[in-house]
Amino acid sequence: MTDPVSTQALQAPRRLPDADSIAEHIVHKAVSFCAEKMIVDGAEAAIDRIRGGDRVACDYYVYGLTRHVAESLGALDGHTKAAYTLEYESTPDDACFAETQPGAPLVHLIIWTERETAAFHALVGALDCALVRALAALFGRDPQQSVLDVQVVDDQDVANRTSYGALFHAIHHRPLQVWER
Amino acid sequence: MDRLKEELTQKEQVTTRQHPAQAVRSFVAAERKHDLWDDVLAQLNDVASRIGLDPGMHAILRQPERELTVAVPVMMDDGSIQVFTGYRIQHSSARGPCKGGIRYHPNVNLHEVRALAALMTWKCAVAGIPYGGAKGGIQCAPKEMSQTELCRLTRRFTAMILPILGPRRDIPAPDVNTDAQIMAWVADTACMLQNQSTMEIVTGKPVSLGGSQGRKEATGRGVAVITRELLRHTGQTLEETTVAIQGFGNVGSAAAAILHDMGCKVVAVSDISGGCHDPRGLDIPAIARHVAAHPHHLLEGYAAPGVESISNEELLTSQVNVLIPAALEHQIRADNAPQVRAKAIVEAANGPTTPEADAILDERGILVVPDILANAGGVVVSYFEWVQDMQCFFWEEAEVNRQLERIMVGSFGKVWEVGEQRAVPLRMAAYMLAVHDVAAAIQLRGIFP
Numbered sequence: 001m002t003d004p005v006s007t008q009a010l011q012a013p014r015r016l017p018d019a020d021s022i023a024e025h026i027v028h029k030a031v032s033f034c035a036e037k038m039i040v041d042g043a044e045a046a047i048d049r050i051r052g053g054d055r056v057a058c059d060y061y062v063y064g065l066t067r068h069v070a071e072s073l074g075a076l077d078g079h080t081k082a083a084y085t086l087e088y089e090s091t092p093d094d095a096c097f098a099e100t101q102p103g104a105p106l107v108h109l110i111i112w113t114e115r116e117t118a119a120f121h122a123l124v125g126a127l128d129c130a131l132v133r134a135l136a137a138l139f140g141r142d143p144q145q146s147v148l149d150v151q152v153v154d155d156q157d158v159a160n161r162t163s164y165g166a167l168f169h170a171i172h173h174r175p176l177q178v179w180e181r
Numbered sequence: 182m183d184r185l186k187e188e189l190t191q192k193e194q195v196t197t198r199q200h201p202a203q204a205v206r207s208f209v210a211a212e213r214k215h216d217l218w219d220d221v222l223a224q225l226n227d228v229a230s231r232i233g234l235d236p237g238m239h240a241i242l243r244q245p246e247r248e249l250t251v252a253v254p255v256m257m258d259d260g261s262i263q264v265f266t267g268y269r270i271q272h273s274s275a276r277g278p279c280k281g282g283i284r285y286h287p288n289v290n291l292h293e294v295r296a297l298a299a300l301m302t303w304k305c306a307v308a309g310i311p312y313g314g315a316k317g318g319i320q321c322a323p324k325e326m327s328q329t330e331l332c333r334l335t336r337r338f339t340a341m342i343l344p345i346l347g348p349r350r351d352i353p354a355p356d357v358n359t360d361a362q363i364m365a366w367v368a369d370t371a372c373m374l375q376n377q378s379t380m381e382i383v384t385g386k387p388v389s390l391g392g393s394q395g396r397k398e399a400t401g402r403g404v405a406v407i408t409r410e411l412l413r414h415t416g417q418t419l420e421e422t423t424v425a426i427q428g429f430g431n432v433g434s435a436a437a438a439i440l441h442d443m444g445c446k447v448v449a450v451s452d453i454s455g456g457c458h459d460p461r462g463l464d465i466p467a468i469a470r471h472v473a474a475h476p477h478h479l480l481e482g483y484a485a486p487g488v489e490s491i492s493n494e495e496l497l498t499s500q501v502n503v504l505i506p507a508a509l510e511h512q513i514r515a516d517n518a519p520q521v522r523a524k525a526i527v528e529a530a531n532g533p534t535t536p537e538a539d540a541i542l543d544e545r546g547i548l549v550v551p552d553i554l555a556n557a558g559g560v561v562v563s564y565f566e567w568v569q570d571m572q573c574f575f576w577e578e579a580e581v582n583r584q585l586e587r588i589m590v591g592s593f594g595k596v597w598e599v600g601e602q603r604a605v606p607l608r609m610a611a612y613m614l615a616v617h618d619v620a621a622a623i624q625l626r627g628i629f630p
Contacts, residue, residue: 039327087357088452088453145482149453161514170510172532173532176322176324
């Protein structure tokens with residue numbers, strides 16, 4: 001979920017010129033990644049597994065989306081330093097007892113940036129909308145509300161261990177780096 | 182656009198050429214190696230001085246009993262061979278076989294595993310279950326690996342640490358990026374190599390392979406029981422108690438449901454999508470139905486008469502009797518601890534309160550039930566899984582819950598008593614109890630030979 005205050009502050013168009021192409025590219029790469037890791041024959045086979053709710057396939061697919069979204073954000077925003085993902089469960093040994101993730105993916109990202117800007121949040125918002133359209137087109141489902149949950153931290157957050165910056169020093173919860181500049 | 186796509190594709194090729202397990206680096210790795218184990222030692226030193234710990238016992242507890250580092254070669258799907266580094270550290274087996282999870286993460290390192298092993302020793306001692314502490318891990322990027330690669334990695338790692346594992350030696354469990362499937366592979370590898378059924382060698386198994394009923398809700402149930410005991414010891418009734426819970430995942434949602442059934446007014450809950458608040462008490466069953474039906478299992482979009490939206494930060498500073506952080510680490514920090522208005526905090530998450538915040542809360546007279554007590558329900562039911570496997574006799578869920586309640590009530594009572602007798606915060610009381618009990622076990626057993 002993007003910061004609603006920052007997004008409202010900048011009335012950006014909800015379509016970036018290339019957002020749809022970028023989103024299609026991300027989804028295509030994520031499905032390919034899933035197919036590669038599942039060792040199935042091609043994208044269609046991977047899509048079938050994801051549609052069928054195969055938990056392993058869904059995990060690879062969501063991770064593929066996460067990684068490629070992070071790469072795209074890093075390419076589009078010069079202030080982005082690194083990107084991490086995180087399992088949101090209070091104790092690691094309880095994460096494996098959580099509900100199986102359904103076919104509607106939610107990409108959790110912690111973006112470490114030099115400087116948090118309204119323009120970045122607008123970028124995330126536009127990419128989110130484009131991903132919703134791309135996923136709806138690919139999976140033939142009703143469009144979901146959102147795909148991206150992006151939390152932004154800057155150098156001060158990491159140094160002072162505030163907000164999500166505190167997690168980089170965590171012992172129990174371990175953000176997983178998915179991209180760095 | 183074509184140029185951008187080309188750049189993205191080139192970047193991916195670079196990343197792919199460097200194996201992901203080696204390509205991912207953490208900027209904090211060097212700092213963390215120093216911090217974590219040193220923090221554990223500093224805490225142990227503080228406790229040792231308070232309880233007058235025998236210097237010999239202190240010296241024993243300052244070092245893990247056994248540390249094993251292994252090189253784990255794995256044939257990858259593309260035919261290449263990668264060598265991963267794995268660890269298994271046993272901090273103490275004085276009170277029984279060691280117990281602790283195995284985590285797969287690129288940043289796993291010896292210092293962190295050592296620290297976590299010691300914390301498991303204390304956690305099991307506080308819970309009063311007959312285990313010592315251990316932890317293990319492999320430096321790898323599990324989400325970049327196929328299932329067959331993960332299987333080969335797990336089996337080879339298991340084979341290499343098997344000499345120090347066993348139902349009466351060391352019992353692994355799931356941790357960061359490991360799950361029931363990984364545990365099933367560990368158990369199967371042990372069975373194959375030892376030529377006998379030894380599924381009790383791990384916990385966190387699926388029920389069909391000897392896992393325990395009631396594990397899913399165990400941590401949340403334990404939190405609810407501890408909250409009830411806290412209220413009982415502070416002279417409050419359940420019905421007059423208002424509760425706010427940050428985090429509505431497996432643990433938070435279970436704690437909310439059970440506290441609601443007990444008669445508490447859960448007035449606020451939140452997750453990554455935000456939160457909701459109703460001073461009259463939320464309809465937790467309705468919220469649970471909403472979350473189950475939501476595509477992302479989130480609170481987002483829940484609406485009911487009298488319910489207002491709040492942020493996570495607002496929940497942490499809401500006016501309630503009990504605040505239950507059940508989300509991430511470091512949520513209550515020096516910058517927001519002065520604004521906490523709860524009378525008590527029950528730590529459902531691991532490490533939700535920083536040491537600096539702890540001091541502020543203590544000064545303000547806010548009771549904090551520490552994580553090693555409050556969220557021990559999960560490890561207690563893991564112990565039950567092991568017990569049932571050893572007996573080859575499995576309990577109904579009601580029996581699991583009854584025994585869990587008995588153990589959690591007992592451990593809260595002991596920690597509370599130490600806190601009262603020594604006039605220390607409950608966190609310190611828990612560590613004092615743990616260190617005392619482990620040292621007492623060592624002294625009774627004597628030093629071999």
